[in-house]
Amino acid sequence: MAFWLFKSEPDVWSWEQQQARGARGEPWTGVRNHQAKLNLMAMQVEDLGFFYHSQTDRAILGIVAVVRTAYPDPSAPDGSPWVAVDVVARESLVRPVGLAEIKADAVLQDMLLVRHSRLSVSPVSDVHWHHILERSRAVQARTG
C-alpha cells in the first residue's frame, strides 16, 4: 500500500466537504499537471492520502482512502489526458499538522510538499507518513 498527499484550496474543496460526502466519496478532479497525473495513475484502491489545505490554512487535516483508481476526469474535455480518482474521508488527524511545523522538522525536510510546493498530488514515504501521524498524536510543541 502506498501513501500520498492531496492538496486542496479550502475555498474550492475542503476537508469538511470531503467528510460530509461520507462513504460515497468524491472524485478528485481538476488536476492539470502531468507529474500529478502520473501520481493519480499510480494509485491503488485502499492507498491512503493526507488531505492538505493550501493557502490560508497550510495544514494536513485528515486522511482519505482511494476507492476508485484513475479514470478520465469528468471535469476535463473529452479526449484530454487528465484523470481523476475517487477518495473517501477516513479520519481527521488528532491535531492538524501545519506546513511551518513540517518545514521545521528535520525528518520532513525532503517531503515534496516542501521541496516542490506547487505539486498538488504527491507521494509520501512510509517514514514521512508515520512521522506526521506521530506528530499529530503528540501534544502540541511546548510553549514554555
Add this chain to the structure above:
DNA sequence: GCCAACGTTGGC
C-alpha cells in the same frame, strides 16, 4: 497583495 517558482505557449 506580493512575489517566487514553475509550466505552457508562441515567435523565431
Add this chain to the structure above:
DNA sequence: GCCAACGTTGGC
C-alpha cells in the same frame, strides 16, 4: 529547438 512572455499556484 530555444527562449522570452505570460499565466497559475501557493507561501508569506
